Amino acid sequence: MEHIDEGRLETDPEYRFGYLAGFMGFGEEDIAAVHGAAEHLGPVVPQLVDAVYDKLFSYDATKRHFVPRQSGYEGPLPDSVDALEQDHELIEFRKQHLGRYLVTLVTKPYNGKMVAYLDMVGKMHTPKAGSKALDVPLVQMNALMGFVADALLATIASLGLDHDVEVRTQRAFSKLLWIQNDLINRHYAANPEVASAWERCRGASEGVRRVKRTGRNLLLRVSRFQQVIKGKAVRLAARIPKTHENSSPIPAKNMS
Secondary structure (H helix, E strand, C coil): CCCCCHHHHCCCHHHHHHHHHHHHCCCHHHHHHHHHCHHHHHHHHHHHHHHHHHHHCCCHHHHHHHCCCCCCCCCCCCCCCCCCCCCCHHHHHHHHHHHHHHHHHHHCCCCHHHHHHHHHHHHCCCCCCCCCCCCCCHHHHHHHHHHHHHHHHHHHHCCCCCHHHHHHHHHHHHHHHHHHHHHHHHHHHCCCCHHHHHHHHHHHHHHHHHHHHHHHHHHHHHHHHHHHHHHHHHHHHHHCCCCCCCCCCCCCCCCC
């Protein structure tokens, strides 16, 4: 059985990625399948990006996050959610980012730099990195990742690939996007004290177990002591002469 340092999972993105990849079975064959899709997915990236933004613009809960200042964008800001259109300079800026993200997935090596990039994708949507004004709720990020996953898998299914290649590619992307979603979620669940809190909790749990073991041992000793005392009492009682009710009283001496 492999040991996993659960405290380290919360503080070390590479260690976390390795654990997730190993658990899901995301390995070299999957990476090859993802990279192998580059020539097919590359030409349709603009359509995928447009589909994502059509969806994001169809809900006020997701569209509103494009009104505040975005990290790295220095151009004019929209006046309001209602006034914002997809041809706005800010949206073009954001679409370029999404396009580069999709291209990165299918072209770059899966090393420490890639893990840091995937981790930052999640962090950038919170005030922890990038724009302090951008704070996308987790439910919106999960909805977005679900839509992106479905759009990618549907696109792969439409490419006319050999059946075995199609299945391998879809499975590889499915695992990859689950890992990405976890690296997003962790920035909503984790804080700087998580690891130490986990260690304290684990230490406290071990302390409770020690107390319980000590308590059980103490009770066992008390029980044994009681048995010893009871045995001694029985033996002592057996040595004491019994007084017979029918025996005559001892005559009193005449003191006169």
